[in-house]
Amino acid sequence: LGEFETLNTQANDAFKDIDRSVRLYDFSGSNPIEYRSMWEVQKSLVGAHVNRLKVEFQKDKIAPETQFMDADADAGADHLELQLGASSSVVGINDYMMIPEQEERIKSFDSLILLQHQPVYTLGTGSDPQFVKLDEKRLEALGIDLLRIDRGGEVTYHGPGQLTAYPIFDLRGYKQDIHWYMRALEEAILIALENVGVQGAVREDDVTGVWVNSKKVAALGVKVKRWVTMHGLAVNVDHRALGNFDGIVPCGLEGRDVGCVNDFLDEPITVEEFAVHLKQALEQVFEID
Secondary structure: OOOOOOOOHHHOOOOOOOOOEOEEEEOOOOOOEOHHHHHHHHHHHHHHHHHHHHHHHOOOOOOOOOOOEOOOOOOOHHHHHHOOOOOHHHHOHHHHHHHHHOOHHHHOOOEEEEEOEOOEEEEOOOOOHHHEOOOHHHHHHHOOEEEEOOOOOOOEEEOOOEEEEEEEOEHHHOOOOHHHHHHHHHHHHHHHHHHHOOOOEEEEOOEEEEEEOOEEEEEEEEEEEOOEEEEEEEEEOOHHHOHHHHHEOHHHOOOOEEOOHHHHOOOOOOHHHHHHHHHHHHHHHHOOO
């Protein structure tokens, strides 16, 4: 599955002295967001990156515009309320739908989306539907959506009490290695867990994700298009996140338990509080602002 290696961008001439600022869309403290809508938001951001990169395929080999935002320059006054961690009280639940309406250049910057989802089971492109234990009628009664989406991995659950993070990153600015990227996401989760006081969080051989006391607390599933990432990671923070895992075989791993961050803390933490630590850990791992 590969190993995590520190980027050390300042030792790389290609990255040295580059302002590595990304846009943060933080909805972690907002009401849970419907999955399909946020999937479309991700597609819009990835599409803007792909359009930015089209110059690479022209005959004159023009270098594409930078993927990083100039932190010292306004990205457009009407967009400032959405960048760099605007609180849910300012942004509001419906404002995530403003993201695709931004100028194409704004959308083509690397971005990080933090949120909670409404209850949904998602199947990866090659997922086995037999890992979903509930029939359509039962899913409807429980208010849980079921979607097959364009990521790797088996079935998983998203819902309230779980922090989901979608990095929309052009890996040209990091390391063009999908295995490294997956290990980097795990590394950020491990750092965040340690920083909130969870002891003993680890990777396990031959499987993705992060585990504490043999319970899976975080899952990963990504898609990469022309080296631009979408989908990402999910961390179960409070106990609301756990109940609906009973309806699936999470990640296709028979006989394995899931857990949440608060299982391993004396004082519980909220999703919004954990989001601060995960954001800081992603900044550290990917060497971004």
